[in-house]
Amino acid sequence: MDTTVADPLVGQVLDGRYRIESRIARGGMATVYVARDVKLDREIALKVMHAGLAQDEDFVRxxxxxxxxxxxxxxxxxVAVYDQGTDGQHVFLAMEYVRGRTLRAxxxxxxxxxxxxxxxxMQPVLAALAAAHRAGLVHRDVKPENVLLADDGQAKVADFGLARAETAGKQTKTGLIIGTVGYLAPEQVLTGHADVRSDVYAAGxxxxxxxxxxxxxxxxxxxxVAYKHVNDVVPxxxxVVPGLPERVDTLVTLATSHDAARRPQDAGRFLAAVADVAAGLPRDIDERVAHGAHAATSVLPMPAPTTPVGPGHTRVLGPEMEPPGPPPHQPRHHPAPEVPRPTAMDRLIGAVTSRYVLIAVGALAAVILGWAVWYQAAxxxxxxxxxxxxxxxxDAKRELAADGVPVQVAEPVFSDKIAKGRVTRTDPAPGSRIAQGETVTLVPSKGRQPVDVPDxxxxxxxxxxxxxxxxxFRAGEVTREGSHTVPRDMVIRTNPRAGRELTPDEPVDIVLSSGISMPSLVNTNARQAENRLRALGLDVKVERQDVGDRPRGIVLSQDPPPGTAVSRGDKVSLVVNKKDCGFLGDFNPFCRDDEGGGGDGALPVPNVVGRDVAEAxxxxxxxxxxxDVKRQVGFNRVLRQEPGSGDGAPRGSKVKIWH
Structure with a gap:
């Protein structure tokens, strides 16, 4: 917590809504505060841009x-972004407040x-990046400082989109790439260009x-450092850490390839590879690697070899002439005390004693053997x-009952060798001798030890x-359903879902995609629409037209239409309005910057389907x-919404949700 310095913003209310309570961090771009949204009465994080950046119009835009x-x-x-605004000289961003610490900490x-x-x-981090890539967004600043670890154990990625604004602002001043150089992909260093594969490199x-x-x-x-990113491969x-599995090495090698085409082509594919490797790791791999690394750094030097030079003396074979002391934490060795040699009388007494002991032991063994034979015969x-x-x-109950042995059944236990429903052990153990009327306990198997279902x-x-x-595991029932994001004939999910524990004796059902459902892109930002379609693996063709009464840089039409099932590699086309503002130029009210959200005041509508109604x-x-909340069946979860996620709508317009 950065609380040692008084901050003039603490105690102020920005935009008549956000009361700043304390400062928690300060970086090169902004200062972050804990604030209270007095309108919704909730705790938020407020990121306030530094004054120098706030005066840069290009940066603010x-x-x-x-x-x-x-x-x-x-x-x-x-990390959810709730609001953005200005209050005098302060440009701010209202975000979800995550209690916890950064991955860097x-x-x-x-x-x-x-x-x-x-x-x-890495898996939740890549899941967040994959969601951004599907939406046509590139993070551009993936690093441990931007990964927050909540107190409940959840990982969240912060600062989506901000790296682009920061880098662009600095480029206008210096003409150089300024950023977190330790994570820059080679293409970012050489050309300043970044796409979804640059995020994969940084994740690697x-x-x-x-x-x-x-x-x-x-x-x-x-x-x-930048020179090494361009010229040296990542080892x-x-x-560095002996004992790491080869498949883990392969993940890093693939993600950090200099050739972007050889990397996983987006975070979703890197996530699939990471989940695959994680599922195959032994449960105790962390302990093995930690022990191996400790052993590799804890080897003590061997004492110098010695040669005898006389009774009770040694000489070190080396430049030192003093005998070495014992290694640290090892007891010193002392010569054993001399034992006097036995006399002839001692040897005679020992022989007589040994003979009588052997006779006594033999007699006792005969008595025990006879007693055992008698009981068996009886x-x-x-x-x-x-x-x-x-x-x-x-079957086990019947066999024991036929011999007159009482049986009781214990609680089932997991077994990796005995199938579910069969006897995995008994008490007493098989082969043990039991008295007449003694009860045998049967312990049935409930199948193999549960393991995580792989992704x-x-x-x-x-x-x-x-x-x-x-x-x-073995595959169970295979069903199909439509998907906005998963190509046809590819897995949408399993049942149980990935990461859940299940005994391998139970089948895992698979849900396949019947095709990507073409999203609705008309009136949305053309650049984001194009990135979104490319992230789905579609072959995008863009045509441009001049429509004077429509915002520039938006999608005018699409082919195929929304809802059409398409597959990875299919050709789709977008018709985009050109940047022709007519004789009015930039004063034309219908001319909008295509860096924005697709029209004056148009905001993307968040996806709230499946969420709690109050949270939505x-x-x-x-x-x-x-x-506008509408009752459909009475569940406390959102069943559908209008407009849908990915659509744009003016600020302050009404979104309908049904529950």
Whole structure:
């Protein structure tokens, strides 16, 4: 917490709505405060731009456009953007307040993470980036400082879209790329260009840092680090931390390839690869790697070899002439005391004593053997059958009952060797001798130990079955449904969902996509629409027309129409309004900057389907809309909304939700 310096904004109310309560962080771009939204009575984070940036008109224009786009992202692993505004000289952004700490703070405390823990953190981060990539947004500043770890364990990615505004503002002043150079992809260094694959590169660098505790490229200056990103390959993390699995090395190598075409083509595909590797890691891999690294750094030097030079003396074979002391934490070795040699009388007494002891032991053994034979012959004991393990519970009961043995059944336990419903162990154990009337307890198996269902999202049916089989599962029922994001014949989800625990004795049902449902793009920002379609794997063709009474840079028409099922690789076309403002030029009220949200006052509508009704109202109102709640079946969850997610609507317009 940055609370040591008095801040003039603390206690003020911005825009008549946001009361600033305390300062929590200060960076190169803005200061972040905890504030209270007095209108909705909720705690928020308020990011207030520094005065120098707030006076830069180009920066402010880009910042507002990017903030509008980021506000349209609705994902549990994305820090939500509620509002953007100005109050005098202050330009601010109202965001979700996440109680917790940054991933950077965790790394500073721990040094590095084990491979399983690192991949568990990367998955929600990549899920957030994948949602942005599907919406046509590029983060441009993926790093541990922008990953927040909430107190409830959830990871959230912050500052979507802000890196672009910041970088653009600095480029106008210096003509150089200024940013977090340790995570810049080679193409960002060489050309300043960034796309979704640049985010994948930065995510690969961050994974390397989580695994090793340091960035792969070090240098005395930012320019030296940037040079290494362009000219040096990222080494495998196992070069730094011995014992890391080869598949984890491969993840980093692929994501940080100099050739962007060789990387996973968006965060969704990198997420699938990370989930696949994570599912195959042993449960104790973090402990193994930590132990191996500790052992590699804890080897003590061997003492110098010695040669005997006389009774009780040694000479060191080396330049030192003094015998070495014992290694640290090791007890010193002392010569054993001399034992006097036995006399002839001692040997005679020992021989006589040993003879009588052997006679006594033999007699005792004969008595015990005779007693055991008598009890066996008299029928006092039975044996638990050796064949009972693996029998069905009913068969085992019948076999013991036929021998007159009472049976009771214990609670089932997991077993990796015995199938569900069969006997996995007994008490007493098989082969044990039991007295007449003694009860045998049967312990049935409830199947193999549950493991996490692997993530097969976006994979083909054959690949999904293979991934499930490698994790010990078998595929169950296969069904289909439409999807806005998943191509035809690819997996939408499994049942149970990925990450849930399930015994491998139970089948995993698969839901396949019947095709990508073409989204509604008319009247939306053309650049974002094009990025969104390309992220879906579609072949986009853009045509331009001059329509004077329509905002420039928006989609006028699309082919195929909304709702049409398409597949990855299909050709789609967009007709976009040209930047022709007519004789009025920039004074034409219908001329709008295509950096914005697709029209004057038009904002993207957040997706609230499936959310709690009260939460949906808060999200929509925070995004600048009025909410009309309609009852459909009476559930406390939103069943549908109008306009839908991805559509644009004017600030203050009404969004209908049904529950």
């Amino acid at each position: 880009r910042f507002i456009g990017e903030a509008k786009a980021a506000a349209g992202l609705s994902h549990p692993n994305v 965790l790394l500073t405390e721990r040094g590095r993470l084990g491979p399983r823990e690192a991949l568990e953190i 660098i961050m994974l390397f840092e989580l695994l090793t505790g340091r960035q792969p490229h070090q240098g005395d200056t930012p320019l030296a 495998p993390p196992s070069d 029928g006092q004991y039975q044996h638990v059958p050796d064949t009972i393990i693996g029998m069905t519970l009913e 097969t999202t976006g994979r083909s049916l054959d690949d999904a079955k293979k991934i499930l089989a490698e994790a010990g 109202q808060r999200i929509l109102e925070g995004a600048g809309f009025e909410v």
